[in-house]
Amino acid sequence: MRTDTGQIFRLEDYRPSEYLIPQVDLAFRLDAHETEVTATLTVERRSGVEGARPLVLDGDGLSLDYLLIDGERADGSSYEAAHDSLTISKLPSAERFCLTIGTRLNPAANKALMGLYLSNGVFCTQCEAEGFRRITYFLDRPDILSVYRVRIEARRSEAPLLLSNGNPVESGRLEDGWHYAVWHDPFPKPSYLFALVAGDLGALHDSFTTASGRKVSLGIYVEHGKEARATYAMDALKRSMRWDEEHFGREYDLNVFNIVAVSDFNMGAMENKGLNIFNDKYVLAEPDTATDHDYANIEAIIAHEYFHNWTGNRITCRDWFQLCLKEGLTVYRDHEFSADQRSRPVKRIAEVKTLKALQFPEDQGPLAHPVRPRRYREINNFYTPTVYEKGAEVVRMIRTILGAEPFRAAMDLYFDRHDGQAVTIEDFLACFEEVSNHDLSQFALWYHQAGTPAVTVHPHYDADTSEYSLEMEQFIPSTPSETHKRPMHIPLAFGLLGPDGQDIEYEFAEGADVEGGVIHLRAKRHLVRFRGVGARPVLSINRGFSAPINLSLTMRQEDHMFLARHDQDLFSRWQSLNWLFTDELIRAAASIRAGSEPEFSAAILDYPAAIASDTSLEAAYRALALTLPAEADIAREMGSNVDPDAIAAARKSLRLAIANAASKTFMCEYSDLADHLPFSADAESAGKRALRNVLLEYLAAESSEPSLALSQFESAKNMTDRAAALSVLAHQFPDSAAAQKALKHFEKRYRDNPLVLDKWFLIQSTIPGEKTVDLVRELMEHPAFSITNPNRVRSLIGAFASSNQTGFHRADGEGYRFTAQTVLNVEEHNPQVAARLAIAFRSWRSLEKGRQEHAREALSMIARKRGLSRDLNDIIERTLA
């Protein structure tokens, strides 16, 4: 394990490397316990570099077997080999020379799942961000681009399949039951995109013909017997390839594209050139085992990794500070893809829900950092919602500001100008500025300034003068090590609704920095005046969530309700309704804390029945509109002195009040939506299931008994309906015989399918209430649980800590103590996954005093442990700071 040395990496310290490595030849002789790696590097001095400077290669936990310089064994005085570096001081004087480096690895012992490791008997690699240095000594930084040739040797019986990046060159048999394959990737790439897979896997094959007529062989490799479960992923891949051609003019560039699903993986997937490696959770799906949510995730992640081929691989990052250059942009691209494949408003709502649930708390807490950070201790801790999700929002804002055509023209310029390079955010922004003649210097603050901007808007209508005005103000909150903030360029899409609910035409009197229905807020304060407005309009602002801000709008509840009913922008209708629910819930939680019964306004209780039966709206949209803000959403909006028990009670009582008011309509809709057709994973069918399952939650609450959920559980023909029913049973009736029976039945039915058992773990770890911490402890002893498998850990411990508001935040601190101890246990094998788990504590200062103290104690307990990994120490120190 790499312990923390306290070293901090700074953007301003970036220097181009003095040496380049244009060519890499790798040879692997694979063995579970002793793999031999021979790396032959062609090294060049960058012009102008003196011959005498030593070459320092990165390593991580390596020991050098031998070193040859231009084919001659190097003598001990010319280099110094350590676990984390190889320094070669006596180098040939020629501009170009060759190093041959021998290392030996133990893949079976690698539980950190970085570098070369074994997952279920399959050799696989993960090199981003700094895993390549666990394989061989190298200039392991993204601006070193090399052409790779890879030879893999393995025992045929162990690994009939041998894959690496690029195109296959040759393969054949060797002595003693061994065989080999050679791969060549003609596109220069950084080491983080290197990949190797060797094992005994089944395959699904297909092909794709690109727009220019080139045939590409596609392969998805999975465990034997699971090939059929990869058909949806294959279809998603082909749709992604076509979409990128049609929307960004990007064609695939190799003869083969392979995807391998492995069961031990630290994150979702990895975009290695021509050889994507996936967490099997995001490949395998069939109706009996995958929910609609799983299908949508598979589609999005397959697309995301494929889109990286251009945004990330062909054009990569100069250094890790530029991570959003590839991640934010690629998330934006996968969002657009999913919006085109499914429903645009539904997709937008889902994106904003995720952004607010994951990125807003990060931006408002101790781990806040700019979309392009300026410093890091452990880069793996910066694969964050800010870099990914907010990074995507920033790209979306560029498109809003420029308009669709200039945006596309600037993207074309970016691809054209920087193909084959490792570049920066400045290079990216320059393309948009050049094509559009917009000055984006103020806009660039979105990359450099952390914190969610708060925008207040005071509308005012003067009937005597027929003038309507908007007084606007922006405020950027302080974030760690950044107190002085500059005003940002905030594009706010808007409309004014007349009394008939339609958008009115407007004319400006003042402050008209407005283009195509977007107000460009640039100054700290801004006044917009409209003239000739005959009747008081209702303002709809930040339509489509055009800017990732916290909006505070002084507006009456009736106006929010008016927007919820009439706004032409479906996203904004949802936003208004969500605002109304949140407001009710915050007030209800305060009443509960004060010891009184919550009361809800009649308008709020009446509206849900109308939504449920409004067939002019898609079912998926209705499902989202009827979903109450999650407990964590309410906590985030409260911001301080949070009492999760009061929030949970408030949410439960609003759910019941709505259910009581709407039960007849809900029951009719629930019955009408019953699905008699064969399963289809398409968005429309999924939407109907989503709506029906939201209604089930209300109906179960209203009846206060489990029979409806149990009957759905027993008759369900797909995993979406089965898991939803199980979750209602377990969460609303945890002590009932029905819930226990259903849980047992589910466990038995899926005992051989770890991915489905993850759902079983997750449903139980998120049962509300103080008893769940003991249940989670107990489930850690279940034979299907393994502390070294990241999917198991995330389903049981991760879900408990990040989603179980009344369990994790148990008032006596037991949820925190348990999580902290488990984080330490996980860290012994896998520091990256442990650091991720610890993020659950990030909002601890917003809690009420008692819980704050318990959380601080638990964090300090972790901090006291000697020899913490760099990953975990970084998170804990920043969280406690």
Ligand code: B3K
């Ligand atoms: N680029 C990878 C993430 C790598 C994470 C390293 N800790 C997957 C993705 O974003 O596409």
Ligand code: ZN
């Ligand atoms: Zn990515």
